[in-house]
Structures are given as structure tokens and as C-alpha cells.
Amino acid sequence: MLQPRGPVTASGSLALIAGGVAIGILTGVVSRSRWSMLAAPAGYLVAFELIRTRAGLPSTGPLELGSAFGPLAYVLGRVLPWLLGGTAIAVGAAWATRSRSRRPIGLTAVTAALALVAGSLALQASSPALTTADGRPIPGSVSELITVDLGGEQQWIQVRGASADLPVLLYLSGGPGQSDLAFSRVLLEPLTRDFLVVGWDQRGAGKSYPALDVATHTRQRAVSDTVELARWLIDRYGGPKVYLLGESWGSLLGIMAVSQAPELFHAFLGSGQMVAPLATDRLIYADLVTHAMGTGNGELVARLAAMGPPPYRNVFDYATIMSHYGLIEGAYTPPAGYLRRGAASGVGPYGVLGSEYAPVEKINVLRGLLDSFAVLYPQLQDIDLRRDATRLQVPVYILAGDHELRGRTQPAREWFDALDAPSKRWYDIANAGHSVAFEHADELLRILLEDVQPALR
Numbered sequence: 001m002l003q004p005r006g007p008v009t010a011s012g013s014l015a016l017i018a019g020g021v022a023i024g025i026l027t028g029v030v031s032r033s034r035w036s037m038l039a040a041p042a043g044y045l046v047a048f049e050l051i052r053t054r055a056g057l058p059s060t061g062p063l064e065l066g067s068a069f070g071p072l073a074y075v076l077g078r079v080l081p082w083l084l085g086g087t088a089i090a091v092g093a094a095w096a097t098r099s100r101s102r103r104p105i106g107l108t109a110v111t112a113a114l115a116l117v118a119g120s121l122a123l124q125a126s127s128p129a130l131t132t133a134d135g136r137p138i139p140g141s142v143s144e145l146i147t148v149d150l151g152g153e154q155q156w157i158q159v160r161g162a163s164a165d166l167p168v169l170l171y172l173s174g175g176p177g178q179s180d181l182a183f184s185r186v187l188l189e190p191l192t193r194d195f196l197v198v199g200w201d202q203r204g205a206g207k208s209y210p211a212l213d214v215a216t217h218t219r220q221r222a223v224s225d226t227v228e229l230a231r232w233l234i235d236r237y238g239g240p241k242v243y244l245l246g247e248s249w250g251s252l253l254g255i256m257a258v259s260q261a262p263e264l265f266h267a268f269l270g271s272g273q274m275v276a277p278l279a280t281d282r283l284i285y286a287d288l289v290t291h292a293m294g295t296g297n298g299e300l301v302a303r304l305a306a307m308g309p310p311p312y313r314n315v316f317d318y319a320t321i322m323s324h325y326g327l328i329e330g331a332y333t334p335p336a337g338y339l340r341r342g343a344a345s346g347v348g349p350y351g352v353l354g355s356e357y358a359p360v361e362k363i364n365v366l367r368g369l370l371d372s373f374a375v376l377y378p379q380l381q382d383i384d385l386r387r388d389a390t391r392l393q394v395p396v397y398i399l400a401g402d403h404e405l406r407g408r409t410q411p412a413r414e415w416f417d418a419l420d421a422p423s424k425r426w427y428d429i430a431n432a433g434h435s436v437a438f439e440h441a442d443e444l445l446r447i448l449l450e451d452v453q454p455a456l457r
Contacts, residue, residue: 004055005367006048006081008210010360013080013121017088017114020044024092036093041086048081056214058315058374059367067316068323069370076367080360087114125207125358127158127185130192138162142196145207145356148232150225153211155203157229158356160185161196167266168233169195169243169448171437172202172226172250174272176380177372179206179365180247182347182354187438189341190445196237200229204372207357209364217375219256219383226257230264241266243448247437248272252380255389262393267452269397269444271437272404275411276384277377281310283407284321287328300324311381315374325405325434332403332431334439341441386411391420397452398425399444401432408434423455 007013027040052060059077064070091111098104130141142161147154158181169191173180184199191197203225204212230242244265246254251270258268274280285304292300307317347354350369352362398416400409416426427447432439 004052004060005057006052006077007084007360008364010121010358013084013360014118016081016084017118020085020088021092024089024094025096026092027089028093028096032097034094034097036097037090040093041089044085044089045082048085052077057371059371064314064316067320069316069319072366073316073370076363076370080363084117121359123358125361126355127160128355130160130162140164141192148229150203150228150232151216151221153203153208153213155211155225155229156181156201156207158185158199159196160199161192162194164196164237166194166196167243168198168237168239169245170198170200170230170233172200172244172246172254173205174248174250175205175369175373176202176222176249176376177205177369178249179351179357179368181206181356182345182351183438185354185356186341186345186347187338188441188444190337190441191448194445194449195243198233198242202372204375205368206365207361209361209368209371212368212372212375214375217372219253219376219379222253222376223256223260226253227261227264230257230261234264243267243269243452245269245271245437245444246273247435248274249380252277252383252385255385255392258392258394259389265394266456267395267397268392269399269437269447269452270412271399271444272408272434273398273400273412273416274408275386275415277380278311278382279384279411280405280407281312281321283410284325284328284405285309287406288321288324291327311378315370315377318373318377319370329403329405329433332433334431334433335442337442338439384411386415386418389415390418393422395423395452395455396421396425397427397447399427399429399432399436399440399447401434401436401439402428402430403433404436405434425451 007016024040027036058073063074091114094107098107125145127143127145129137129143131137140163142159142164144159146157146159148157171184171188179201181199181201188197201208202222204217233242241264244254244258251272252274254268258265289304292304312318350365352365357365396419398412416424429436429440429443437444
């Protein structure tokens with residue numbers, strides 16, 4: 001019951017409820033006092049807070065009021081253990097000390113509500129079937145959620161395509177720690193008629209949040225996981241190689257994976273290409289300072305001055321900077337198809353309403369982004385592809401939005417221009433920002449079918 005992060009799986013949550021009820025009953029029987037209904041949950045909460053300080057993660061730390069994401073992290077790290085554990089202990093103690101001369105109507109109602117919550121926690125996630133334009137399932141299509149053992153940890157992937165015989169395209173999401181299963185399912189849907197699209201919750205992200213271990217969560221492990229997954233996909237689906245698509249952090253991870261095991265990949269496609277995280281963050285900081293001073297935004301100037309230039313103090317400072325990206329990317333209107341697919345998806349903020357996530361996993365989507373980023377992003381500060389990846393053995397295709405931040409485009413262009421690869425091509429995409437592959441999935445499909453595949457023949 002006293003795991004530092006609290007329950008991270010459905011089974012762990014159910015065990016917390018069952019254990020809490022048992023402890024509450026035992027406490028009530030031993031004390032024979034109705035005060036145990038308050039004392040036992042309070043003792044549990046104190047012990048839990050003392051245990052969790054050892055985890056060293058944003059969702060387990062103290063309340064951080066300097067950022068809007070601080071209270072969010074605090075709530076995410078406590079909503080399950082406090083509510084489930086505390087309520088279960090109180091209910092157990094109440095039943096053990098109830099007065100036999102009175103009908104415990106209120107207690108029965110609370111118990112029923114707790115049982116209902118327990119039942120909802122057991123609900124399973126699912127990947128919706130691929131359908132035709134009129135809503136009928138496509139015969140022989142693939143739509144499944146699968147666990148894969150990568151580096152000794154169970155990690156989740158989603159595989160979707162009109163046929164199991166299609167070439168495999170592995171999508172690497174951003175972050176680190178971002179789960180894109182719901183978003184990639186919705187926004188990369190145009191690709192599923194021609195490719196077996198694989199979304200992956202990397203170690204520590206979303207459905208794979210239970211695999212987060214501070215001691216082993218390294219960039220080297222992330223690269224090894226990627227290579228291992230590519231081999232697994234080749235073995236399972238029979239293709240000679242896979243296409244690799246990276247978004248943001250995933251584009252950096254993709255280049256490192258391609259450098260390590262080029263024999264596994266047909267080609268690499270980068271969307272929102274990252275090249276040098278620290279250099280990018282410093283350029284973005286400088287652009288925000290210039291914008292704030294030029295527009296007379298004294299509050300933002302003071303905030304940036306207090307934070308100082310990157311690398312920043314913690315994940316909450318990074319989140320604050322990210323919340324101001326819109327000031328320097330400029331307004332634009334993405335394609336109608338992207339807007340239509342997003343509006344009809346119903347996946348909600350960060351995709352948490354997607355059917356891909358069971359109830360506990362919906363919380364893991366958010367705390368995984370905070371916790372995994374906090375552990376992994378500091379390890380990326382010394383990476384610079386302009387120095388570390390000047391030569392690749394696979395074709396490279398980069399999609400750059402015309403509203404992408406200068407901090408990303410400038411290093412990416414410098415790296416690309418000097419890159420030695422079998423073939424390479426840079427695409428300037430109009431009406432696009434950082435998430436070019438999502439915003440322009442139809443153009444991405446055209447590039448794959450008309451430029452990438454013919455060049456491999």
C-alpha cells in the first residue's frame with residue numbers, strides 16, 4: 001500500500017482498496033473506537049507522504065506553486081492513493097465499529113460507491129476497429145493494443161492498418177514522456193490504408209508508465225528500446241525493415257536509433273526535428289525575451305529574468321516556457337482535414353479520453369509526461385546532431401512547418417545541410433507548426449508513397 005508513486009496499474013489500485021478495507025477493519029476491531037475512522041486514514045496518509053519523498057519525481061514532490069503545472073503534478077500524484085486508500089481504510093474501520101442498533105444506510109451507500117469505483121478501475125482499454133467511409137469494419141484489418149518486453153519491461157504499442165501484410169511504420173512520439181496513442185490513432189489515420197502504423201508508449205509514458213525507473217531511465221536505454229522494438233516488429237510482421245517517423249523528442253531518438261542500427265530501417269522521417277536541445281532552448285528563451293520586451297510585457301520579462309536562461313531548474317520551468325510558445329510561433333490555420341479529424345475524435349486534452357487508456361492509465365498519461373520528462377530531458381543537454389550525427393546510412397526526410405520556432409528550425413537546417421546520407425530531402429510545409437506529421441498527415445502520406453518508397457526501389 002505504501003508504494004512511493006501510489007498505484008500505477010488497475011491491479012495495484014484494486015489491491016490498495018482491498019488492503020485499505022482490511023487494515024481499516026483490523027484497526028477498528030483492535031481499537032474498538034469510532035475515532036479509528038479518522039485516525040487510521042490519517043496515519044496512512046502521513047506514512048504514504050513520508051515514503052513517497054524517496055521517489056524524486058515531480059508527481060511525488062512537494063506542492064510547487066511557481067507554475068500552473070505544479071498543482072497538477074501534486075494532484076496527479078495523490079488523487080489515487082489519498083482517495084482510494086484513505087476511503088477504503090475509513091470504510092473498513094466504520095464497518096468494524098458500527099453500532100448494531102442502527103441501520104448503517106450512509107455507510108452502505110459509501111461502500112457501494114467504493115465498490116463501483118473498484119469496478120470501473122477494472123475496465124479494459126481497446127483500440128477501435130478500422131472502418132470504411134460508411135462505418136463498416138475493414139475485413140482483415142489490424143487494430144490492437146499489445147505489450148512488448150523491451151529491456152526487461154512491459155511496454156505498450158498500438159498497431160493499426162488495413163492489412164497485416166502492409167509495410168510497418170513506427171511512430172516515435174515527443175516529450176520525453178508524451179503518450180500519443182490516441183492522437184496518432186486519430187491523426188495518422190490516412191496512413192493506415194497503405195502502412196501498418198505502430199504507436200508506442202515509450203518506457204515511462206502513458207500505458208508504459210509503470211516501467212519508469214529513475215535508475216534505468218536513460219537515453220541509452222531509450223535508444224536500445226527503439227532498436228529492440230524495430231527488430232520485434234520485423235520478426236512479427238515479416239517485413240525486411242521498418243519506416244521510422246519521429247516527432248520532436250521522437251525525431252532525436254529516431255536519429256540515434258538509425259545511427260545505431262541502420263540495417264533495420266528503410267528511411268527516417270523527422271517532424272518537428274530536434275537537433276540540439278540546449279541550443280534550441282536558449283534560442284527560444286532569447287526569442288521570448290525579445291518578444292516580451294518588444295511588446296512591453298513586463299510580467300513576462302520579470303518571469304524570464306527570474307528563471308534565467310536554460311537549462312532550467314525543473315520540469316515546471318520548462319512547462320512555463322512551453323506555455324508561451326504561441327507568442328513567437330505566429331497565428332496560422334492548419335489544414336481542414338487535421339481540424340476535422342481532431343474535432344471528431346473526442347480524445348480530449350492530451351488524449352486522455354481515448355479508448356486506448358484504462359482509467360488508471362488516463363492519469364498515467366499526465367504524470368508520465370511530467371515524471372519521464374524530469375528524468376530524461378536533463379540527459380539530453382549535451383546532444384548536438386550537428387556534431388554527433390553528421391553521417392547516416394539511411395535516407396532522411398525532414399518536414400518543417402513554416403510556423404515552427406526558430407530555435408528548432410535553425411539548428412535542424414544547419415544539421416541537415418551538412419548531413420551525409422544516401423539521399424535526403426527537406427520539405428517546407430505551409431500552415432504548419434511543430435507537429436507537422438499530425439497537421440499534414442495527407443501530405444506525409446503523399447511523401448511516403450511518391451518520394452520515399454520509389455527512391456528505395
